[in-house]
Amino acid sequence: MAGNVFYWIVFVGTALTAIFAAVMVITRRSPIHSAMFLILNFLCIAVLYLLLNSQFIAIVQVMIYAGAIMMLVIFVIMLLNVEEEERRRKISASPAQIIGVVLVLILFAQLIYGVGVYVLPGEWSEFTRERITQIGDIKAVAGLLFTKFLFPFEVASILLLVGIIGAVILSKKER
Amino acid sequence: MELVYFLIETIVKVGLVFGVLMGCVAYLTLAERKILGRIQVRYGPNRVWPFGLGQPIADGIKAFFKEDVIPAKADKPLFVIAPMISITAAISLFAVIPFGGVIEFFGREVSLVIAKLDIGLLYVFAIASLGEYGVVLGGWSSYNKYGLMGALRAAAQMISYELALALSVMGVLMIAGTLNLVEIVQQQAGWHWNAFYHFQFFPFIFYLICGLAEINRTPFDMPEAEAELACGFNIEYSSMKFALFFMAEYAHLVAVCAIATTLFLGGWDGPFNLPPYLSWIWFVAKTGILVYFFIWQRGTFPRLRYDQIMRFGWKFLLPLTLANIFGTGLYMVLTG
Numbered sequence: 001m002a003g004n005v006f007y008w009i010v011f012v013g014t015a016l017t018a019i020f021a022a023v024m025v026i027t028r029r030s031p032i033h034s035a036m037f038l039i040l041n042f043l044c045i046a047v048l049y050l051l052l053n054s055q056f057i058a059i060v061q062v063m064i065y066a067g068a069i070m071m072l073v074i075f076v077i078m079l080l081n082v083e084e085e086e087r088r089r090k091i092s093a094s095p096a097q098i099i100g101v102v103l104v105l106i107l108f109a110q111l112i113y114g115v116g117v118y119v120l121p122g123e124w125s126e127f128t129r130e131r132i133t134q135i136g137d138i139k140a141v142a143g144l145l146f147t148k149f150l151f152p153f154e155v156a157s158i159l160l161l162v163g164i165i166g167a168v169i170l171s172k173k174e175r
Numbered sequence: 176m177e178l179v180y181f182l183i184e185t186i187v188k189v190g191l192v193f194g195v196l197m198g199c200v201a202y203l204t205l206a207e208r209k210i211l212g213r214i215q216v217r218y219g220p221n222r223v224w225p226f227g228l229g230q231p232i233a234d235g236i237k238a239f240f241k242e243d244v245i246p247a248k249a250d251k252p253l254f255v256i257a258p259m260i261s262i263t264a265a266i267s268l269f270a271v272i273p274f275g276g277v278i279e280f281f282g283r284e285v286s287l288v289i290a291k292l293d294i295g296l297l298y299v300f301a302i303a304s305l306g307e308y309g310v311v312l313g314g315w316s317s318y319n320k321y322g323l324m325g326a327l328r329a330a331a332q333m334i335s336y337e338l339a340l341a342l343s344v345m346g347v348l349m350i351a352g353t354l355n356l357v358e359i360v361q362q363q364a365g366w367h368w369n370a371f372y373h374f375q376f377f378p379f380i381f382y383l384i385c386g387l388a389e390i391n392r393t394p395f396d397m398p399e400a401e402a403e404l405a406c407g408f409n410i411e412y413s414s415m416k417f418a419l420f421f422m423a424e425y426a427h428l429v430a431v432c433a434i435a436t437t438l439f440l441g442g443w444d445g446p447f448n449l450p451p452y453l454s455w456i457w458f459v460a461k462t463g464i465l466v467y468f469f470i471w472q473r474g475t476f477p478r479l480r481y482d483q484i485m486r487f488g489w490k491f492l493l494p495l496t497l498a499n500i501f502g503t504g505l506y507m508v509l510t511g
Contacts, residue, residue, distance in 0.1 A: 032253065032315065059297040067304030071311070075330040078315050078323065136293045138354060
């Protein structure tokens, strides 16, 4: 009982903080402040993963997104020395903005549909909650990743390799 | 009732670790100045109390009563928050480091670690990478060109060396087959230390080098490099904010040494079969030796040039740590 109350307090607190941070990301004028609130948002999402008993995803969220990727983003912002945007910009509807708004609306509708209407057709795997607490979350992830989902895993690594080679070629061309 | 006992146990352990760590940090500043002084054939601080033992307290009082200056054009919220990020991350690292075996306490089994996480090592890397924001944001937010240069260098250096740091411990992970630091130590019991028994000596050296780069110590102290950047990222910081950065650096130093002890030197394992409630002695002794090494090498090596550091990280350390993964794999296949 006490655990349940604790769970809800933590969940509501983190969820509200995550929404607050997300709103701050798009309303701040200084890009660095936006980046900082994005980090806060990522940390909140990591806590939500923890509440779902997936330690591995939570820590990877912190390490890859909040740690590595946002460090690169901040690095680039500092290098380019992006100034604060002007307060008032004329709102002119360029085609790109219209497409963007439509895409966001579609994504939002999908989210609502996915959360509220659609029931996920997840299949029960051999990793029940008891088994995961017994062998540990990481071993469950690794076991699936290197047996059942080995092919997608390897294909993803080739995708990343292509990305690296592309980056090298792009940066070489400029010289 | 179990929950209450658990809470009391955790709070006591957190208080203990925090207190000991802060004491260590305070006296490490003195130890470093004394040892560096001896290396440079001078006495070091010796005015406050015998052997200068009161120096850390005097420094603390002085830092506390100094004027706290915030530059007019600084980004105030980030300027204030940056030292907090640094110190919080450095202290949080100790949550998963086991400093002793399991002891009996009023009929209750208490293991001498704050949190026995399954993802212990990943937690260490995640928190350490968050801690770098303190340095980077501190340099950027003070609106100073030297600060900005320091922050840029810090970011670039961390991205480069974090990679090699994570790769250097992969061999240990492969041998241990777990990320839980407590289990890694237990597997090394009885002199089966990873650094020697499992031929992880070179990764141990790589880890120490990357650790030096990670905590921005000489010869890798590019972000602050007094001679060229006049203190770099913390140039505008004064009073307690500067002291927080300073404490964070030493706490992180102790953390890096403690993790090296845990992963490579068998944690609390040692000779004489000490009873469990004394097992922490070995852990503290090994960590202390590594800390001494870090201070000693600071008095020995000159600062490297920035391009040398980047080249060394990407073209030397990274391939070698990758090779170590293959080497360890081969070793595991051959020995079964």
